[in-house]
Amino acid sequence: MAELIQSENATNTSFFEDSSKNGSFIREGYLDLTLFGKIFAGIDLFFAPWIIFGNTLILIAVYFEHKLHTIPNAFIASLAVADLLVGLVTIPLYVVFYLKLPNVEKNKYLCLFRTSMALYSCGSSLLNLLLMSFDRYLAVIYPLRYHALMTPKRAKNALIVLWVFITVVSFVPLTGWNAWKDGSVCDLYAVLAREHIYFSVHFLVLCCLTLTTILYSRIFYVAHSHRKQIQASSKLNAAATRRREREFKSAKVMSLILLLFVLFWLPYLTCGILKIFKSLTWDVVEVSKSFALCLSLSNSMVNPIVYSLLKKDFRKVFQNFLFSWFRCCTVCRTTNTRHVVNISEDSSTTEFSMCLRKSSSVF
Template identity: 30%
Template sequence: MISTAFRWLILVGFIILTIGGNVLVCLAVGLSRRLWRIANCFVVSLAVTDLLLGLLVLPLSATVELRSGKWPFGGALCNIYISLDVMLCTSSIMTLLAISVDRYLAISAPLSYSRRVTPRRVTLVIFAIWTLSLALSFVPIHLGWNTIDYRVQHLDWGMEDEDEEGRYCQFEWNNNYVALYTFGSFYLPLLIMCGMYLCIFRIAREQVRRIRAATPSFARTTTAAIFREHKATVTLAAVLGAFVICWFPYFTFFTCMGIKEKTNPPNTIHSIVLWLGYFNSTLNPILYPAFNRDFRKAYGELLRCRGPYHRKLQLTRASLHKRLTFTHGQRVSKQSQKHIDTVK
């Protein structure tokens, strides 16, 4: 009983942190002018992905975890749950790939960046990411492409079958689908992202060398912008590193399991790699303020309930105080001048 209650508290706290942290990211980007940049549209898309995972997937995953892997909601909802899980994971990978391309363009060609990366193109890319993720998750599972006999998995389950042996809500992979899905949706994008960031850091190192060798006038006009892009790149590289650490064991484990024809029931290793992957959605909102000063300031203002209205009110008060001080100084000056004239 104590063990179950402790696990319940941990899982509920995990879900609350995931939801709250990603809501904070969305609010920070939306309310802080310092974060109103085109590149942060991808950050918001990634935060929305993690937020939906916390709202739609994690509560069901926690329920299954507390019931020792038994699924109590029937086969149709099991397939929807698995499809949502796959969709949000795929969306995270594709968004990180888009972020790496955006960082490469910002670092390699900063003068043409604003012409290449426009709000319309970013919107189209984000829409394409979500559409592709939806297609790669719901279509194969609901057409049976992922099972050995190409039948839709769990379709014969009923709500009353939860206690029967083998009723575990798992993503079934046959040999062909394992190779295609894992390579196309994880390993290939991961290789591309790693290559992108290696190129980015090589270019960044060369830019820093040129800045140090440049004249002071050139450095004053370009250093601030380039260093800002470098900071954003370091932040997003940390996000990529956390994603690899959290999700690589998951894909490796399930690829090995998918090669086997028999589907094993959930065990301790299954739970560890699954929740390690979920932990990435909790970790991202912590990484942004850890590596980015603008996010730290935005978080601080939100947590102290200091939004745009509060900042505007402070500026208005400061302006009013300055105006009153100036007016008072003018009055004192006039009175002093009158006193001098009287003495004369």
């Protein structure tokens, strides 16, 4: 095993060293990395506003709408925070590197911060999905004991532990534990310590996905058995049956969120094996990884769409908020027009204030 790890380290080192020697290996390729960098920067900049808008809308809905003040929605809000950070921090950092701004590639701490944010984005989302699957497991398997098992205090503590853990794991390279060398290519596999890669990229991701899959498999098995019991007997409590069906529908939505996460992130997580193929030049590997990363980051835009389509409570709040916001904007434009034609300021201000009061009453 030790020999295998040493061999892999040697392969990685030689691969990235060859790619950084005066750019000679890059010139041997066939792809214009500057052009592709601008393309990927444009794609990410297109995604960023939608990611910010969608996840901000989720946080606003959960915060202001009293009916959404539930433990499962607290976990949804936590996932929205992770996705929001992608649009606010992770994507701008990658855009800076894609555009190859002066002295960016040689900046050690900016490179490590970009790499840490990629781990932070993926890791926090994955741990939130694991926590959400565990919450749905308790709700479906132990419906009568759910509120005793998952109390608000326990949910809060679980979220605190989650964010502290992933923050430490993701940003420990900035404290000195890294493999950065002068002239290193700013790549996760080149600048992070090998043990850190094994734990954060391989072990942590594999464990989270395995546990989450087991939990959802158990949920679907129990839900299927419950439906067979309903068909065989009419003596089951109708209220309990409706509650279980509601929890199962919520679990299906969360399992879809997990499936989409895997589909969007799996290409990037497996891109590390591309360096094994000697026939692939460095520029081909870089373009492939950048394309896979754009796909992965776009996953942060998908969750609000899923909630608006499949979760009735969120859909209603989204519709009410957007409708009220549109009305306020319309009244604001009308107010400005009235000022131009010398309509009294008092009446226009009153009308706009009424719009704001109606908008706030939605929540």
